[in-house]
Amino acid sequence: MSSEEHQLLRSSVREFAQKNLEGISAKIERDGLRPETIAAMAAQGFLGAYVPSELGGTGLDERGYMIVLEELARVSPSAAVRVLLTNSLYAPLAMATEKGKKTLEDVASAKVNATVAHTCLLEGYREQTGVILADSRVKGVKEFVLNSDAGLVILTANGTPGTLLLVRGGVEPVNDQTRLGFRGLRFSSVRVDSGDFEVLGENGAGMLEGALDGMDLEVAAIALGITAGAVAKAIDYSKGRTTFEHPLKDYQPVAFSLSSLKSEEEMLRTYVYGEGLSGTAKVMARVKSTQLARSATKQALQVHGGYGYFGDFGVEKFYRDAMALPLLFSRGVKDMQRLSQAVFESRAGFM
Amino acid sequence: MARMDFELPDDLKEMRRKAREFALKEITPEFAQKYDREESFPEELRKKAYASGLVDYSNPWSVLILQEEFCRVDAGTGICAVSGYFGLETITLFGTEEQKAKYVPMVTTGKAMMGLAVTEPSAGSDVAGIKTTATKAGDHYTLNGAKMFITNGQLADFLVTLTRTSPQTQKRHHGLSLFIVETGTEGVTRNKLHEKLGVRATNTAEIVLNDVKVPAKNLIGEEGKGFYYVMTFFDISRIYTAIQAVGIAQGALDRVLDYVFAQGMENLKEETLMTIGEMEMRIEAARLLTYSAASRLFQFNPDPKLTSSAKAFGSETAVWVTEKAMEITGLQGLSGDLERFFRDAKIMEIWEGTSEVEKLTIARTMFREMMKEFLGEKGGAKA
Numbered sequence: 001m002s003s004e005e006h007q008l009l010r011s012s013v014r015e016f017a018q019k020n021l022e023g024i025s026a027k028i029e030r031d032g033l034r035p036e037t038i039a040a041m042a043a044q045g046f047l048g049a050y051v052p053s054e055l056g057g058t059g060l061d062e063r064g065y066m067i068v069l070e071e072l073a074r075v076s077p078s079a080a081v082r083v084l085l086t087n088s089l090y091a092p093l094a095m096a097t098e099k100g101k102k103t104l105e106d107v108a109s110a111k112v113n114a115t116v117a118h119t120c121l122l123e124g125y126r127e128q129t130g131v132i133l134a135d136s137r138v139k140g141v142k143e144f145v146l147n148s149d150a151g152l153v154i155l156t157a158n159g160t161p162g163t164l165l166l167v168r169g170g171v172e173p174v175n176d177q178t179r180l181g182f183r184g185l186r187f188s189s190v191r192v193d194s195g196d197f198e199v200l201g202e203n204g205a206g207m208l209e210g211a212l213d214g215m216d217l218e219v220a221a222i223a224l225g226i227t228a229g230a231v232a233k234a235i236d237y238s239k240g241r242t243t244f245e246h247p248l249k250d251y252q253p254v255a256f257s258l259s260s261l262k263s264e265e266e267m268l269r270t271y272v273y274g275e276g277l278s279g280t281a282k283v284m285a286r287v288k289s290t291q292l293a294r295s296a297t298k299q300a301l302q303v304h305g306g307y308g309y310f311g312d313f314g315v316e317k318f319y320r321d322a323m324a325l326p327l328l329f330s331r332g333v334k335d336m337q338r339l340s341q342a343v344f345e346s347r348a349g350f351m
Numbered sequence: 352m353a354r355m356d357f358e359l360p361d362d363l364k365e366m367r368r369k370a371r372e373f374a375l376k377e378i379t380p381e382f383a384q385k386y387d388r389e390e391s392f393p394e395e396l397r398k399k400a401y402a403s404g405l406v407d408y409s410n411p412w413s414v415l416i417l418q419e420e421f422c423r424v425d426a427g428t429g430i431c432a433v434s435g436y437f438g439l440e441t442i443t444l445f446g447t448e449e450q451k452a453k454y455v456p457m458v459t460t461g462k463a464m465m466g467l468a469v470t471e472p473s474a475g476s477d478v479a480g481i482k483t484t485a486t487k488a489g490d491h492y493t494l495n496g497a498k499m500f501i502t503n504g505q506l507a508d509f510l511v512t513l514t515r516t517s518p519q520t521q522k523r524h525h526g527l528s529l530f531i532v533e534t535g536t537e538g539v540t541r542n543k544l545h546e547k548l549g550v551r552a553t554n555t556a557e558i559v560l561n562d563v564k565v566p567a568k569n570l571i572g573e574e575g576k577g578f579y580y581v582m583t584f585f586d587i588s589r590i591y592t593a594i595q596a597v598g599i600a601q602g603a604l605d606r607v608l609d610y611v612f613a614q615g616m617e618n619l620k621e622e623t624l625m626t627i628g629e630m631e632m633r634i635e636a637a638r639l640l641t642y643s644a645a646s647r648l649f650q651f652n653p654d655p656k657l658t659s660s661a662k663a664f665g666s667e668t669a670v671w672v673t674e675k676a677m678e679i680t681g682l683q684g685l686s687g688d689l690e691r692f693f694r695d696a697k698i699m700e701i702w703e704g705t706s707e708v709e710k711l712t713i714a715r716t717m718f719r720e721m722m723k724e725f726l727g728e729k730g731g732a733k734a
Binding site for chain 1: 384388470473474475476477480499500544545546547548549610620621622670674677678679680681682683684685686687690691693694697698700701702705706707
């Protein structure tokens with residue numbers, strides 16, 4: 001895609017988000033993403049944004065896909081994560097087999113909801129029961145599954161690293177979990193009892209790890225969207241809100257902090273969308289963007305004062321999601337080790 | 352020889368033990384989670400806390416320790432249990448004997464609840480910018496306006512309400528007055544505000560006052576001095592906010608230690624160890640700062656510098672510690688108790704004076720003191 005095409009894509013996704021998500025963004029936090037919203041996103045080609053067109057996807061290039069994620073996250077990070085799950089986790093893993101590939105068309109068109117139980121890779125995961133594959137049947141409970149009301153679920157069975165399976169049907173969300181962020185998506189355990197599945201590979205954890213580490217730039221794009229959404233709200237608010245008879249923006253602590261965050265946002269955006277980033281540069285982009293999202297959302301909330309603490313103003317969700325994003329899609333210590341390994345050109349930061 | 356003693360006396364240590372025991376027994380993780388989810392007020396917990404004798408308004412140190420220990424277990428329901436008389440010092444310090452006799456016992460015994468209505472939709476930090484008016488007519492005042500983010504607002508039997516009694520002049524903080532407004536009075540409308548980020552068990556409301564007739568005898572202190580009364584109150588309430596924040600931070604650290612311990616200490620790396628060390632360091636500093644500010648206040652010699660420092664540092668500590676706690680515990684924190692601590696902590700930097708206001712207060716108090724000293728020296732030279 002040319003840069004004009006990327007620009008065009010950006011404005012059309014922004015328009016879509018304004019029209020279809022902005023008005024209901026608080027409702028999404030409350031009640032979850034509704035089927036009609038998912039359908040509208042599918043109709044735009046977002047659900048299969050990064051899936052090759054010959055497999056029923058939209059076939060955007062990486063930059064185009066990142067633009068979709070960023071622009072959705074700017075309004076509703078939950079919507080962006082829904083797109084991330086299908087394109088960056090489900091699709092690459094499902095593509096391991098021909099049968100898996102055939103599911104992508106339905107996933108891209110939202111005929112069926114798909115997800116990946118990837119959280120076993122993360123800090124704090126403790127498997128209570130696990131899923132067992134025996135006698136041609138998959139059975140058990142998988143915990144901490146995001147977007148868990150899915151008909152197609154990719155998960156590991158038989159311990160670690162386990163066998164990676166694509167399970168179709170016989171999957172039921174149970175025990176909804178409290179969750180900090182991405183409240184537009186269901187987060188629960190899933191109970192599995194199915195004879196309809198496909199083996200995607202034998203090194204399950206390794207395959208999941210590959211997919212998770214492979215989405216550095218996508219996570220960075222969502223973090224940038226969260227940053228942009230929160231900072232824009234704070235800038236707007238500080239233009240309109242008056243205190244001690246002056247607009248907030250007239251005060252140095254407000255103006256300087258927001259201007260500084262805006263600079264970091266712009267610089268990171270230039271970097272993240274840069275040409276031919278190395279593997280190391282991508283980890284750097286992930287680490288710095290998720291950090292920025294956290295500091296930016298915190299300051300954006302603070303600028304809103306009491307109003308920022310309430311759902312109505314749409315800024316507290318950015319604060320929650322900015323913390324949830326790295327916890328759910330980054331591996332804090334492992335990412336820093338990847339980065340250190342690259343910086344020191346040898347194993348580093350393991351003690 | 353005079354000495355500094357940083358130990359709590361034995362009776363307060365015992366009180367702390369009891370408070371913790373009560374909180375752990377009554378505020379289970381399931382209990383805290385339920386009220387957080389439903390955004391409902393734990394009235395039965397509040398009653399139990401009063402019945403237990405732990406809520407002892409006459410002993411401010413005991414109230415301080417109680418708040419610390421309750422927030423350490425859960426800030427949302429914990430604050431509800433002990434904040435039924437929020438705003439009372441405006442009456443005990445500046446009210447008439449009649450007002451004290453009528454309003455104090457009903458809230459200190461827990462029979463009734465009250466709140467303080469200062470903030471408005473368009474005036475938060477800028478207290479003197481409030482627009483609610485009170486107009487005198489014979490033996491009563493008529494109140495009109497709207498109040499925002501009022502804690503206990505929907506449940507309070509009366510609200511100490513800041514109003515403007517004479518038009519704004521150059522001196523913006525003049526002309527403001529405090530009234531006791533009984534919430535059953537005609538013209539008082541209360542709307543509960545929903546979807547707070549944290550402390551969701553606490554009741555927060557918007558109050559609309561439409562031609563509300565308040566007897567003149569409900570004026571607190573002198574007409575026109577409301578701003579000073581409220582600022583004096585904030586020097587008290589900020590101490591309690593500071594300790595709530597310390598409690599939250601301590602509760603988060605408790606959970607991190609449990610988590611790390613369960614993971615097996617042999618897996619601990621330096622990054623986590625150092626973070627835990629820093630958590631402890633900051634929390635203890637925040638606690639001592641708060642106790643020090645409290646000690647001044649409870650001897651009727653408050654130091655606004657110290658109070659504001661405790662409030663800002665305590666709340667920033669709570670936010671920092673809960674953030675780090677989330678990083679260390681990952682999924683466990685995200686889906687367990689800790690995520691609530693993280694959400695609860697943020698309000699501490701906002702209510703009872705934002706961190707920005709606190710820092711300005713610290714600096715301005717310093718300059719006021721410098722100026723006093725300077726003028727004093729000059730005066731001395733003349734004499």
